[in-house]
Amino acid sequence: MVTLYYSPGTASMVAHLALLELDVAHELRLVDLDAKAQKSPEYLRLNPSGVVPTLIVDGAPVCECAAIMLLLGERHADKNMAPQPGEAKRNTYLQWTLHLANTLQPAFRQWFYPADFGPAEQGDAMRAFAQKRIEAVWDRLDAHLATNGPHMLGEKFSLLDLYATMLMRWSRNMPKPADRWPALAALATRIKARPSWKRLYEIEGLTEWA
Ligand SMILES: N[C@@H](CCC(=O)N[C@@H](CS)C(=O)NCC(=O)O)C(=O)O
Known part of the structure; x- marks a missing residue:
């Protein structure tokens, strides 16, 4: 337990x-x-x-x-x-997991908690910069899925799809939510249909x- x-x-x-x-x-x-x-x-x-x-x-x-x-x-x-050491797609799995954790999640932190990053009067500028950082990841992720999808690792579902979709969800009230990118929207539709x-x-x- x-x-x-x-x-x-x-x-x-x-x-x-x-x-x-x-x-x-x-x-x-x-x-x-x-x-x-x-x-x-x-x-x-x-x-x-x-x-x-x-x-x-x-x-x-x-x-x-x-x-x-x-x-x-x-x-x-x-x-x-989840691909285990030595299994196919392990490199892709680790690479994207770390990219989401190191690049996208901190940008969301800057979007939701600008006060953690600097003075209140710079909040709007910080959020604008965070938005750019987030949208740059959507561009890359969408291109990856368009070529290698429909899941993050191709045909097969993995836990990484849950992580990517959770992060997409966080953008739902942003000026350009993640599901405006077609391959991201397609992944979100699949994950939302899962019983979990x-x-x-x-x-x-x-x-x-x-
Ligand atoms: N790097 C941490 C970040 C977690 C995080 O930022 N959690 C937010 C909610 S999404 C939180 O607990 N916020 C409350 C706070 O910062 O006081 C992780 O990936 O677990």
Whole structure:
């Protein structure tokens, strides 16, 4: 049994979706971001960055949603949803996972939390720059999917598709949401049709971008 500290629709979504897809026994603990529960001393002991998600595995916390996704894919290799070392597409899997984690997610952080990056009066400029960074990733991702899709690894679904789609969802209220790019929209349609996506919406009480 693992325990996921989560908040609806946030970076914990990929971990939650992976648990559902892989059929891993888990319990959920809601972290109330509005009440700043993520900055409480108890939670900071688990996740010193004060963010969700955190997954408790074998009694120890694991942070960073991409790391949690990779870890679950390895621990449940029998479910065949993540290429293992030596398997085909492993390089593509790692490359895009790291690209999303290092490039796209920080740009979203800048979009949603500009105050973390500089003075309030520069907020609009920072968001405009974040938008450019995000759209540049959509351009690359769309080109990748148009040539190599329909999933991130081709015909076969992998956990990476959940990560990419979670991040696409975050752009839904931006001036140019990810699903304006045709190959991204096609991937999102596939992932939204999966039982895990529907189940997560029920559990987390989500409605937007269903
Ligand atoms: N690098 C972290 C970032 C996680 C993150 O930014 N989580 C956001 C929600 S999407 C959060 O907890 N925000 C609350 C806060 O920063 O106080 C990860 O990938 O797990």
